Amino acid sequence: MYKNHRFLFVFIPLLFHFSASEIILTTISLMGGLAGGWYNWNAIKDNTLCRYMECCNDRSIPYNIDKLKESLSESMFGQPLANELINILGAHKEAVMDENKGNKKALVISLHGWSGVGKNYASNMIADAIYTKGMDSKYVKLFMGSKDFGCNDLERKKQELITTLNNMVKKCPKSLIIFDEIHHMCPSVLDAIKPMFDHYKAVDGVDYRNSIFVFISNIGGNEISSHLLDLYEQGVQRNDVEFHNFEPIIRRVAYFQGGFEKAGAIAQHLIDHYIPFLPLEQHHVEMCARAGFRKHGIYEPTEEMMFDAMSVITYGPSENQPIFANNGCKRFTRHIPYVVKKHKEKKEDRKKKEL
Numbered sequence: 001m002y003k004n005h006r007f008l009f010v011f012i013p014l015l016f017h018f019s020a021s022e023i024i025l026t027t028i029s030l031m032g033g034l035a036g037g038w039y040n041w042n043a044i045k046d047n048t049l050c051r052y053m054e055c056c057n058d059r060s061i062p063y064n065i066d067k068l069k070e071s072l073s074e075s076m077f078g079q080p081l082a083n084e085l086i087n088i089l090g091a092h093k094e095a096v097m098d099e100n101k102g103n104k105k106a107l108v109i110s111l112h113g114w115s116g117v118g119k120n121y122a123s124n125m126i127a128d129a130i131y132t133k134g135m136d137s138k139y140v141k142l143f144m145g146s147k148d149f150g151c152n153d154l155e156r157k158k159q160e161l162i163t164t165l166n167n168m169v170k171k172c173p174k175s176l177i178i179f180d181e182i183h184h185m186c187p188s189v190l191d192a193i194k195p196m197f198d199h200y201k202a203v204d205g206v207d208y209r210n211s212i213f214v215f216i217s218n219i220g221g222n223e224i225s226s227h228l229l230d231l232y233e234q235g236v237q238r239n240d241v242e243f244h245n246f247e248p249i250i251r252r253v254a255y256f257q258g259g260f261e262k263a264g265a266i267a268q269h270l271i272d273h274y275i276p277f278l279p280l281e282q283h284h285v286e287m288c289a290r291a292g293f294r295k296h297g298i299y300e301p302t303e304e305m306m307f308d309a310m311s312v313i314t315y316g317p318s319e320n321q322p323i324f325a326n327n328g329c330k331r332f333t334r335h336i337p338y339v340v341k342k343h344k345e346k347k348e349d350r351k352k353k354e355l
Contacts, residue, residue, distance in 0.1 A: 056139065056172035060132050063093040068129035075291060076125070077329075078284030079118050079277055080239045081246075085109075085126065088273055089212075096174060096210045103209040106197040108270060111214065112250050113277030114221035116328025122277075123178050123214050130176060130212075139172045141165075145181030149189045149259070158192040165196060166206050173210045182217040185259030194264045215271070219257045220250040225279045225317055225324055238278065246276040279324035285313055288329035292336035308339045 046057055054060045069086050076082050088109065095103040111119040124135055131137035141164070143149065149157055169175050179185070196208045227249055231241060251274060254260040255267070265271055280288075289309040293301045301309070312331045315322035 054133060054138060056174060060137070061130060061139065061172075061174050062132060063089075063096070064129045065090045065093060068125055071125040071128065072122075076118055076121065077287040077291075078238070078280045079122075080241060081243065081275055082118065082122055082277065084243070084273070084275065085122065089126065089129070092212065105199045105270070106208045106211045106213055107272060108197045108213045108265070109215070109273045109275060110250075110254075110271050111216045111275050111277060112220040112254070113218070113224055114279055114324075114326075114328060115218055116325075116330025117221075117277040117280055118328070119216045119277050120180065122275075123180075123216060126212075126214065127176055127178075130174075137176075139168070139174065140176045140178070141168060142178045142180060145184030145259070146186070147181075149185045151186040154186055154188070158189060161189070162192060162204075165193060166204050169196075169208055169211050170206045173207055175211045176214065177211065178214045178216065179259070180216045182215050182260060183219045183258035187259060187261035187263070189259055190263045190265050194268075194270065197265065197270050198268070215260075217254070217258065217260070219260060220246075220253045220276070221279075222317075223249050223253050224276045228278055229317075229321070229323070241276075241278070243274065243276075247274045250274045250276060280328045281324060282310075282313075282315070285325045285329055286310065288332055289336065292329075292332045293340070296337065296340045298340060302343070305339055305343050308342070309336060 045055065046059070049055070050057055050059060065086060068089060072083055072086065088107070092103065092107045095101040111122060113119055127137065127140050128134040131140060134140075135142070143161075149161075165177060168177075179190075182190075195203045196211075197213050201207060201209070224246055227246060228238075228241070231245060232238075236245075251266055255262065260266060286306070289306060290301065292309070293299070293305070298305070309332065312335050314326045316324055316326045
C-alpha cells in the first residue's frame with residue numbers, strides 16, 4: 001500500500017498536463033489498477049507522460065518504413081541501391097519488434113560516394129522514418145568528422161564518446177548514431193566503440209543490438225565513379241547494379257583512409273552494408289533542380305530558370321568524358337533560392353514596364 005501512496009505523489013503533478021476529461025478517464029483507470037494491486041510504470045508512463053514528451057516507445061519511434069519508401073521515391077534521384085535501405089531497415093525493425101527473431105548485433109550501414117549525391121539526405125530520411133521528431137529526436141546523435149574527432153586530445157574524446165553512447169543507448173536501445181565526414185575523422189576513433197557494434201549481448205552493461213550506426217563518407221567516391229563507367233562499358237544498366245559490384249572496392253579503399261584507416265570494424269566485417277551512392281548524370285541533376293523549385297512553390301520552372309539553375313553544374317570525370325555531375329545536387333541548396341528570387345524580380349520589372 002505504501003508503494004501506491006508513493007506513486008500518487010509522482011502521478012498527481014502530471015495531471016496538470018491533461019484536459020479535464022483526460023484527467024478523469026486516466027485517474028479512474030489508474031486508481032482501478034492500484035486498487036487491484038496493479039503497478040506497471042511503463043504502461044502508466046505510456047498513457048500519461050509519454051503522450052506529451054518523447055519517450056523510447058512505439059509512439060515516438062514508429063519505424064515507419066512506408067514513410068522511408070515514400071521519401072526515397074519522391075526525393076532520391078539516380079540511386080538504385082539507396083532503395084535497399086527499405087529492406088535493410090525493414091528487416092531490422094522486424095527483429096526489434098519480434099523477440100523470437102532478435103537482432104544479434106547493432107545494424108551498421110556505411111554510405112559512400114561523392115559530395116552532393118544524397119548520402120546525408122538518406123540519413124535524414126532514415127531518422128524521419130524511424131523517429132517522430134526525426135533528426136531532432138533525443139535518440140538520434142550526429143557526430144561530425146574533424147569537428148568532433150580531430151586528432152588533438154584524442155584519448156579524452158574517445159572516453160567522452162564511449163560515455164555519451166553508453167548513456168544514450170541505456171536510456172533507449174533503439175537509438176540512431178550517425179558519424180558524418182568520416183574521411184576527416186582521426187583514425188582509431190571507430191576502434192574505441194567497435195565492441196558496440198560487435199556480436200555482444202551487452203557492452204559496459206548496455207545492450208546495443210537494437211541500435212543503428214550510420215557512417216557517411218566521401219571515401220570511395222572516385223573508385224565508385226570509375227567502376228560505374230567500367231560497368232557501363234560492359235553493358236550493365238545503372239538500375240541493374242548490385243552491392244557486390246562495389247563493396248570489395250569500397251572496403252579496400254576505406255581501410256587505408258581517414259577514420260576508417262586500419263579499422264577493426266572493416267577488418268572483422270562488422271559493417272553490415274556498404275551502400276555506394278553513384279555519381280549523378282545530367283537528367284538526375286535536372287530532377288534535383290525541379291524538386292528544389294517545387295519546394296519554393298514553382299512547379300513548372302521556365303527553360304530560362306532551369307538554364308540558370310544548371311549553369312553551376314560541371315561535369316566529369318574529365319573534359320573528354322563529361323558524364324557525371326562533379327558536385328551532384330549540393331550546389332542547388334543555395335543556388336535555387338537565388339534563381340527563384342532573380343526571376344521573380346525580373347517578372348515584377350516586366351510588369352512595371354508594361355504599366
